[in-house]
Amino acid sequence: MEKELKGKVALVTGGTKGIGRAIADRLSDAGAIVVVTARSLPAKQQAKHPFIAADLTIANETDKVVTEINEKFGSIDILVNNMGGSTSPSGGFAALTDEHWERDLQLNLQSAVRIDRAILPQMVEKKSGVIIHISSVTGSLPVYQSLGGYAVAKAALNNYSKSLSKEFSPQGIRVAAVSPGMVKTDTMDTYLQSLAETSGLSIEQVTQNLMDSLGGIPLGRMALPEEIAELVGFLVSPKASYVTGVNYIIDGGSNPSL
Amino acid sequence: MDKSNKELSGKIALVTGGTKGIGKAIADKLASNGATVVVTARKPSEQEIEHHFIAADLTDSSNIVELTGKIIEKYGTLDILINNVGGTTSPAGGFQMLGDDDWNSDIELNLLASIRLDKAMVPKMIEKNSGVVIHISSLNGKIPLYQSNFSYGVMKSALNAYSKTLANEVAKNGVRVNTVSPGMVKTTAMETFLENYAQTIGKTVAEGSQQLMDSLGGVPLNRLAEPEEIANMVAFLVSDGASYITGANMLVDGGTYPSV
Numbered sequence: 001m002e003k004e005l006k007g008k009v010a011l012v013t014g015g016t017k018g019i020g021r022a023i024a025d026r027l028s029d030a031g032a033i034v035v036v037t038a039r040s041l042p043a044k045q046q047a048k049h050p051f052i053a054a055d056l057t058i059a060n061e062t063d064k065v066v067t068e069i070n071e072k073f074g075s076i077d078i079l080v081n082n083m084g085g086s087t088s089p090s091g092g093f094a095a096l097t098d099e100h101w102e103r104d105l106q107l108n109l110q111s112a113v114r115i116d117r118a119i120l121p122q123m124v125e126k127k128s129g130v131i132i133h134i135s136s137v138t139g140s141l142p143v144y145q146s147l148g149g150y151a152v153a154k155a156a157l158n159n160y161s162k163s164l165s166k167e168f169s170p171q172g173i174r175v176a177a178v179s180p181g182m183v184k185t186d187t188m189d190t191y192l193q194s195l196a197e198t199s200g201l202s203i204e205q206v207t208q209n210l211m212d213s214l215g216g217i218p219l220g221r222m223a224l225p226e227e228i229a230e231l232v233g234f235l236v237s238p239k240a241s242y243v244t245g246v247n248y249i250i251d252g253g254s255n256p257s258l
Numbered sequence: 259m260d261k262s263n264k265e266l267s268g269k270i271a272l273v274t275g276g277t278k279g280i281g282k283a284i285a286d287k288l289a290s291n292g293a294t295v296v297v298t299a300r301k302p303s304e305q306e307i308e309h310h311f312i313a314a315d316l317t318d319s320s321n322i323v324e325l326t327g328k329i330i331e332k333y334g335t336l337d338i339l340i341n342n343v344g345g346t347t348s349p350a351g352g353f354q355m356l357g358d359d360d361w362n363s364d365i366e367l368n369l370l371a372s373i374r375l376d377k378a379m380v381p382k383m384i385e386k387n388s389g390v391v392i393h394i395s396s397l398n399g400k401i402p403l404y405q406s407n408f409s410y411g412v413m414k415s416a417l418n419a420y421s422k423t424l425a426n427e428v429a430k431n432g433v434r435v436n437t438v439s440p441g442m443v444k445t446t447a448m449e450t451f452l453e454n455y456a457q458t459i460g461k462t463v464a465e466g467s468q469q470l471m472d473s474l475g476g477v478p479l480n481r482l483a484e485p486e487e488i489a490n491m492v493a494f495l496v497s498d499g500a501s502y503i504t505g506a507n508m509l510v511d512g513g514t515y516p517s518v
Contacts, residue, residue: 162518169478169513181502218429223502230499239494242441242487244479245513253429253505258422 003031004237009073010034011065013056013115014083015049017042018185019134022225023080024049026233032078035069056083056111057103066118075122078236081112082134085187086150096149104149109156116164120173127172130236133161134228135179137251143213154179158247165245174244176235181251182211184222211254218253264292265497270333272296274316274375275343277303279445280394283485284340285309287493293338296329316343316371317363326378335386338496339379341372342394346410353408361409368413373420380428387432390496393421394488397441397511401474414439418507425505434504436495441511442471444482478513 010027014020015036025048028034034049037056041047052068054061069076084107088100112133123129138147139154158177165175182188195206211217231250234240249255266288276285276297289295289309298314312328314321329336344367348360372393383389398407399414418437425435442448456466471477491510494500509515 159518165513166478166516170480174479218426219434219502219504220430227499227502231494231503234494234499239487239490242479242483242510242512243491245511245515246509247518248508249506250503251505252502253425255505258418258507 004239005078006031008032008077009069009075010078010080010236011069011076011115011119012036012049012080012082013111014038015080016045016051018187019180019183019225019228020080020082021048022229023082023134023232026226026229027078027080027236030233030237033073035073037065037083056115057106059114062111062114062118066115070122075126076119077123077126077128078130078132079115079119080132080134080232080236081115082132083111084108084134084136084150084154086147088147088149090146092144093148101149104153105156108150108153109160112157113160120168123173124168124171129173131161131164131173131175132232132235133157133175133177134232135161135177135247137179137181137214137249137255139179140247140249140257141214141255145213161247162245169244174235174240176240176243176245177247178228178231178235179247179249179251180223180228181217181249181254182214182222183225183228185225188222214254215256216254217251221252223250223252266338266493267292269293269337269496270296270329270335271338271340271496272298272329272336272379273309273340273342274298274314274371276309276340277311279447280440280443280485280488281340281342283489284342284492287486287489288338288340288496291493291497294333296333298325298343316375317366319374322371322374322378325375330382336379336382337389339375339383339389339391340394340492340496341375341392343371344368344394344396344414346407348409350406352404356409364409364413368410369416369420372417376424380424380433383433384428384431389433391421391424391433391435392492392495393417393435393437394492395421395437395439395507397439397474397509397514399439400509400515403473405473421507422505429504434495434500436500436503436505437507438488438491438495439507439509439511440483440488441477441509441514442474442482443485443488445485448482474514475516476514477511481512483510483512 010032012024015024016038024034037054136154138151142151161177271293273285275281277299285295295309297309314325349355396414398411402411421437456463
C-alpha cells in the first residue's frame with residue numbers, strides 16, 4: 001500500500017527524545033523522510049533519522065539547518081516545531097528573573113518563529129505545506145507554582161500559530177498547534193524520580209499529586225509520547241486537509257474549560 | 259478487501275442521520291476502516307444499501323428505546339456512537355422570529371436526541387469499560403450568527419457543554435467522549451441552500467457562497483469542507499490512535515474560528 005507521507009520531507013526539531021522522537025518515528029513510518037535536530041544526540045543513541053546538531057535558540061543556527069536539509073533532501077513539506085521546555089526554577093513569579101523569561105521565550109516562541117520564517121518561503125512557492133507547533137495545555141491552563149514563564153511562552157505560541165494560519169492558509173499552507181497535557185517522557189520520569197526522592201513519597205504518589213495539581217486528569221493517567229505523535233501524524237496527513245488555525249488539546253480531559 | 263485486519267474491524271458503530279451529508283461520509287469511512295455500521299434516519303435514502311439501516315425519529319423517545327433494543331438484540335453491544343443528527347427548521351431573521359415551537363424543535367433535534375441516545379447506549383459501554391461517543395456540533399456553537407442560525411447555534415453551544423461534562427464523568431469507565439465542530443460543509447443540503455440563496459439575492463452560486471463565507475469573517479482556506487474531511491477527523495477520533503483524547507472539541511473549519 002502506498003504510504004501516506006511518501007516523498008515528503010519533514011523536519012522535527014528536538015526530535016531525538018520524548019515527544020519529538022515519537023513524532024519523528026511516526027512520520028517516518030508513514031513514509032516521510034524525517035530530519036531531526038537537537039543540540040546533541042543523547043548518549044548511547046544511534047541516529048535513527050538524519051540528524052543535524054543545532055541550538056535553535058541561537059539565530060544563525062536556523063539557516064544552517066534549513067540550507068543543509070534543502071541541499072540533501074530538497075524543500076521541506078512538513079515542519080514540526082517540537083523543541084521547547086523550561087529550565088526556570090519553580091516557586092512562582094518572584095523566582096523568575098529576566099534571564100529566565102528570556103530563556104523561556106527563546107526556547108518556546110522565538111526558536112519557532114525563526115525556523116518558520118526560514119522555511120515558509122519554500123512552502124509559499126509550492127503553495128503547500130504543513131506547520132505544527134507543539135504547545136502545552138499550560139498555555140491555556142496556567143500553573144503558576146512551577147511553570148510560569150513556560151506557560152506564558154506557550155500561550156504566546158498559540159496566539160502566534162493562529163496568526164500565522166490566518167496569513168498563510170489562503171496560500172495553501174496549513175498551520176496548527178497541538179497542546180499535550182502531562183506526557184510520560186524520559187524527562188518526566190526523571191523529574192518524578194527526583195520529586196519522589198526529595199519528598200520521600202513513592203513515584204505513584206508524586207505522580208498522583210502532580211496530576212491532582214492540574215485539577216485531576218479524567219483518564220487517570222499521563223499520555224504516552226506515541227499518543228501525541230498519532231495526532232500529529234493525522235494533522236500533517238492529507239486527511240486533515242480542512243484543518244488549519246486550530247489548537248488541538250490532547251490532555252486526557254484535564255483542561256476543565258470548554 | 260478483508261475487513262479482519264483493519265483499524266476498526268470487529269467494532270459496531272451507530273451513526274445517526276447517516277444516510278446523507280456528513281453522516282453518510284462518516285458511515286462510509288468507518289465501514290471502509292472495518293467497522294460494522296448501523297445508520298438511522300427518519301426515512302431510508304434511495305441508494306442506501308451499504309450499511310444496516312434502522313428507521314428512527316430521534317426526537318421521539320420511544321423510537322430511541324426501539325432502536326437501542328434492535329442494536330443490542332442483533333449485535334449485543336455498541337462500540338462507537340456518532341451523534342450526527344441535527345439541524346434546524348427555524349426561520350432566519352433573528353431573535354424576534356423565533357417562537358417557542360422553533361426553540362423546542364431545535365432543542366429536541368440538536369441536544370435532547372443525543373442526550374437520550376447516550377443515556378441508552380453509554381451504560382453498555384461502561385459495562386465493558388470501553389467505547390467512544392462523538393457529538394457532531396457546529397462552528398456556530400462558538401461563532402453565534404443571529405441573522406440565520408440563532409437557536410441552532412445556542413443548541414450546539416449547549417451540546418458542547420454537555421459533551422465535555424459527559425466526558426469528565428465517564429472517562430474513568432474507559433469511555434471517551436469528544437465533539438467535532440465543522441465549519442461550512444459542501445453537503446447536498448448546503449448546495450441546495452446555496453442555490454436558493456443565490457436566487458434570493460440575485461447572484462451566482464459562487465458569489466452567494468463567498469458572501470456566506472464572508473459573513474463568518476472569512477474562511478482562510480477559502481472554500482467549503484468536503485463531507486469526507488469531517489469524516490476523516492471522526493474516523494481518527496474513534497480509532498485507538500486517539501486513545502488520550504477525551505473532552506475535546508475539534509474544530510474542522512478551514513481556519514474560520516477567529517480566536518485563539
